Amino acid sequence: MQSTGRGERRAAIYLRRPRSGAWSRRAFLKKSFPDFFSIDRSEQSTKMLYRSGNREYSSLLYNFLWGKACNMKTDFNLAPDLARLREEIARRRTFAIISHPDAGKTTLTEKLLLFGGAIQLAGTVKARKASRHATSDWMAMEKERGISVTTSVMRFNYNGYEINLLDTPGHQDFSEDTYRVLTAVDSALLVIDSAKGVEAQTKKLMDVCRMRSTPIITFINKLDREGLPPLDVMADIEGHLGISCVPLTWPAGMGSAFRGVYDLRAEELRLFSARHNGRKVEDKIILQGRDGSGLEEYLGDAAAQLRADLELLRLAGTPFDLEKYLGAEQTPVFFGSAINNFGVQELLDTYTELAPAPQGRPAVFPDKPLADGTYAAGFIEPDDLEFSGVVFKIQANMDKAHRDRMAFLRICSGRFHRGLKLRHHRSGKELNLNNAMIFMAQERSGTDEAYPGDIIGLPNHGTIKIGDTFTERIPLKFTGIPSFAPEHFRRVRLRDALKTKQMKKGLEQLAEEGAVQLFRPLTNNDYILGAVGLLQFEVIISRLADEYGVDGSYEPVNACCARWVYSGDKIQFEDFKDYYRGDLALDAEGALAYLAPSPWKLESAMERYPEVEFRVTREIN
Ligand SMILES: Nc1nc2c(ncn2[C@@H]2O[C@H](COP(=O)(O)OP(=O)(O)OP(=O)(O)O)[C@@H](O)[C@H]2O)c(=O)[nH]1
Ligand SMILES: [Mg+2]
Numbered sequence: 001m002q003s004t005g006r007g008e009r010r011a012a013i014y015l016r017r018p019r020s021g022a023w024s025r026r027a028f029l030k031k032s033f034p035d036f037f038s039i040d041r042s043e044q045s046t047k048m049l050y051r052s053g054n055r056e057y058s059s060l061l062y063n064f065l066w067g068k069a070c071n072m073k074t075d076f077n078l079a080p081d082l083a084r085l086r087e088e089i090a091r092r093r094t095f096a097i098i099s100h101p102d103a104g105k106t107t108l109t110e111k112l113l114l115f116g117g118a119i120q121l122a123g124t125v126k127a128r129k130a131s132r133h134a135t136s137d138w139m140a141m142e143k144e145r146g147i148s149v150t151t152s153v154m155r156f157n158y159n160g161y162e163i164n165l166l167d168t169p170g171h172q173d174f175s176e177d178t179y180r181v182l183t184a185v186d187s188a189l190l191v192i193d194s195a196k197g198v199e200a201q202t203k204k205l206m207d208v209c210r211m212r213s214t215p216i217i218t219f220i221n222k223l224d225r226e227g228l229p230p231l232d233v234m235a236d237i238e239g240h241l242g243i244s245c246v247p248l249t250w251p252a253g254m255g256s257a258f259r260g261v262y263d264l265r266a267e268e269l270r271l272f273s274a275r276h277n278g279r280k281v282e283d284k285i286i287l288q289g290r291d292g293s294g295l296e297e298y299l300g301d302a303a304a305q306l307r308a309d310l311e312l313l314r315l316a317g318t319p320f321d322l323e324k325y326l327g328a329e330q331t332p333v334f335f336g337s338a339i340n341n342f343g344v345q346e347l348l349d350t351y352t353e354l355a356p357a358p359q360g361r362p363a364v365f366p367d368k369p370l371a372d373g374t375y376a377a378g379f380i381e382p383d384d385l386e387f388s389g390v391v392f393k394i395q396a397n398m399d400k401a402h403r404d405r406m407a408f409l410r411i412c413s414g415r416f417h418r419g420l421k422l423r424h425h426r427s428g429k430e431l432n433l434n435n436a437m438i439f440m441a442q443e444r445s446g447t448d449e450a451y452p453g454d455i456i457g458l459p460n461h462g463t464i465k466i467g468d469t470f471t472e473r474i475p476l477k478f479t480g481i482p483s484f485a486p487e488h489f490r491r492v493r494l495r496d497a498l499k500t501k502q503m504k505k506g507l508e509q510l511a512e513e514g515a516v517q518l519f520r521p522l523t524n525n526d527y528i529l530g531a532v533g534l535l536q537f538e539v540i541i542s543r544l545a546d547e548y549g550v551d552g553s554y555e556p557v558n559a560c561c562a563r564w565v566y567s568g569d570k571i572q573f574e575d576f577k578d579y580y581r582g583d584l585a586l587d588a589e590g591a592l593a594y595l596a597p598s599p600w601k602l603e604s605a606m607e608r609y610p611e612v613e614f615r616v617t618r619e620i621n
Contacts, residue, residue, distance in 0.1 A: 012396050016353065065341070081385060084107040085415055085451065089382050092453035093355050094164040094410070095168070096151075096181050098209075099191035100199035101170035104221040106148055108191055108338040110134045115345050116163065118156035118440060122341070127214040136167040141542045149174060149539055151181045152441040152516075153408060153455050161352045164455050167441075170200050173533020176484045177393070177515060182208050182468065183481055184410040186215040186453065187215045189347075190331070191338075194220050194227030194254065197236040206241045212480075213328040216243065217351055224337040226255035226274075230309075234333065243329045246320045249346060251335040252308060253302040260298075261308060261343055271298055272342050305572035326356055358382045358453030361412055366425070367475045380413050380476070382452035387414030387422065388471040389456075391464055392480040395507045397547040398442055405509065406444075406457040407464035408489035412478065416450040422470040427463065427476065431470070435459055466514045483617045486517050486530025486562055489595065490537050490554040499550050503527070506548035510540055511588045519562070519593060528585060528595070529554075530562055559583075559595035561602065564618040569611035576609045591618050 097105040106125050114122045115133055125146045133143055136152035148169035155164050166185060168178040179369040182188065188209055193196065209216055220233055228236070234245040249261040252269065258269040284459035295303040300329050332354065336343015360381040366378035380388055394407040421434045436458035437444040450456050458464060467481045475601060494503050507527055511518035513617030516536050531537055544550040564587075567573035577584060594614065596602035606614055 006293045017229050022390050028529055080382060081415075085385065086383050086413075088162075088451040089453065090357050091160055092164070092358050092451060093187070093352055094185050094189045094358060094453040094455070095189055095351070095355060096166040096168050096185045097176070097189045097191060097368060098152060098168050098178060098182070098205045100193070100196070100201040101147065103170065103191040103193040103196075103199075105139050105170060105191050106134045106167055106339045108189075108219060108221065108344065109136045109152075109154070109165060110347075111338050111341050111344040112165060112348055113154060113156060113440075113619050114341070115348050116158040118154070124166075124339075135441045140546045141539060147171060148396065149535075151177050153393075153439045153457075154441055155438045155455070156440070158398060160347060161351060162354070162451075162454070164453060166455075170201060171533070172204070172513070173531075173535035174531055175201070175204065175368070176482070178205065179208050179482055179484075180264065180392045180514070181380045182212065182214065184358050184390075184408075184455065185214070186357070187217070189351065190216050190218045192220050192233065192237070194222050194230075194233055194335075196229055197378050198240040203240060206243070210242075210328065213576075215328050215356055216324050216331045217325075217347075217355065218245065218331045218333045219338075219343070219347055220333060220335045221338050223254050223258050223261075223335055223342070224340055229583060230254075230335065231312075234567060237331070237333075241576070243328070244318055244324070245333050246318050246325075246330055247333045247335075248320065248350060249334050249336075250306070250313065252299050252306045257302060258337070259302050261346075262310065263346060264310075269295065269298070270343075270346070272337070272340070275580075322354065332534055333490075358451075361478060362480065363388075363469070363476050363478045365475060366477050378460055378476075380478075382413050384413040385415075386472050386474060387416055387418075387420060388412045388469065388474075388476055388478075390470075390481065391458075391466055391468045393483060394464070394466055394513045396513060397543075399444070400547060404459045405464075407460055407468070409456050409458055409470065411452050411454050411456065413452055414472070416447075416454070416456065418446075418448045420472070422472060423475075424464070424468060424470055425475055426465070426468050429463075431458075433458070446475065462509070462512065465512065484532045485616045487532055488534055488537070489528055489530050489557045489559040491517075491557045492527040492529060493553050493555055495551040495553065502548050503544065503550045503552060506544045506550055507540075508588060516540055517562070518588045519595065521582075521585045523582055523584075523596075526557075528559070530559075532594075557595075558597045560598055561596050562593045563596065563602065563614035563616065564591055565614055566611055567609075567612040572609055572611045576605075576612050579603060579608075587618065589618070593618075 077570050096355055099105050110122045113119045119135060121132060123134045125134050125137060129136050136154065137143060137148055138152065139149055148167060150169060152167045153164065153469050168181050180258065192202065218237065229253055236248065237243065237245050248265055251261050252259040258272055259270055260501065262269045293357040295306065299306060320332060321330055325332060332350065334343055334347045336347065338344065360379055362377060362513055363380050364375040364377050366375055370376060389411045391407045391409050394405060396405045397403060398406050417435065418434055422431045422433055424431050436447055437459065438447045439457060444457060447456060469477045491506065492503070494500060507518050517530040519530060521528065529537065544552050580594060583597060584595055585595055587593055594605065
């Protein structure tokens, strides 16, 4: 985080308590800080931005100072707080690993944890009995099938950096989880299988990253297998993903002829060794320089090819440009083999060096409505002194013994400390945070302190939902957490009628995670699930059995899509409800939805009732 220095100087000026009612807030603060609070006339005043030098501050800092000014007993100095906060922000990296299924995200995550010192021995995705399983695939179904079903959050320290790493599932049926996670990170690590190149899901993920200009570093994996020539993989990425590639390492050979990677920045060759048994390899050999005769000795015939490749890159390659990477126009590329611990150390070193520290994000102020029905918008910087954070994920039963639900909150600004009182704006309630958690996948531990970029878990019993915003005082809502329209529907059947209560509880809790939606028809007692991807139904049945002891199955149901219905025209709405009663259902939040049996039926309902609004998604909150 760059600082002009002026902000601190100004903030360090002592505030004086205003004489009551003598000035308005803004006038008082402007008088106390003539420079700091000069409002930028070119900005709409509703944006509530304040300038100091070339830095802008959101209204959070403004309100924070005001609060301090009013409650102040002694003079108050902000500068040490701000400096400490900025220091902590600067050493944080929060990123997601994304890719098409099976490219090796979980395997790479395990190795990043290994090199980060968070684990001593790496497990594998498909562990044989008694051998160790990959840390981030902790759910029973993930272990059985060797695929990731839900995002795992892991926090570890590497080289002085605090890293928040999120291993996402690749399968498109779980992509709503991945998309939400992408709103909570500052950068992404894209994994590509060298034999497959860019795949369908890679393109979709890239589109989501592009919407937010998320900076991306690429790891081309599985070099120990026969794959596409590296130049072809890069051309594939450039052609299909529309981002320019800048290799920072280059492979020497591949498959059985894979000998190692050449680090283009350090100008040294690291030789590949497949002997590691899940531990860090220490016996790599480093050769300095591309001209050294040692190249032939270690690489044999592959040396000439490597020299030719390197010459080509020197003549025709794009130079690395940090600004372009941060603007998501360029992606640095690494080659390696995650399962063999190869190329991982260089990746981690460069990732922490290049990736952006926690960034600010847009928000709206719900207490400042505008004439057009929207709210005043603002931008919250991570070094705003008031704490703010947004919940992007809910996970039930992470610890079956405790049976609690965990809300994952990304800290957006300010400092978290144990005992901090936060306002939960949707309910208007105050929450005393004594038991916030940090994670190593399924393992958790309490935390006393956390900073912007950190992901903390708030244990709760159903009060917190995806999209909820927390701040110390100021009403604020972070925007941009997507919600998804279900495309597939199933009726849940229970094998043992005595377990109805457990099933209801299980379905309600799992629906709160946002991966499936639960509908209760107005005319019967059925439980209908809607999901974006079919695999979600299997996950629910498996989790009902594993976490709630309920044996369930599915029946088809006559619905093709759900539309949330609203209307300002009471008479027409009542008429609509009477007419379509058999196809109406309440979702888990009690919102009314029309489960259309066919696209044609939906169209005719829309024509018949022009005053009824049919929304594709229900706004989160
Ligand atoms: N040969 C080879 N296989 C690898 C390498 N890295 C991962 N694999 C294998 O690829 C398969 C998929 O790996 P995962 O790490 O589960 O892939 P993922 O991207 O997490 O998959 P999903 O989470 O299900 O999308 C596993 O069988 C791994 O052992 C590698 O470097 N070389
Ligand atoms: Mg995985």
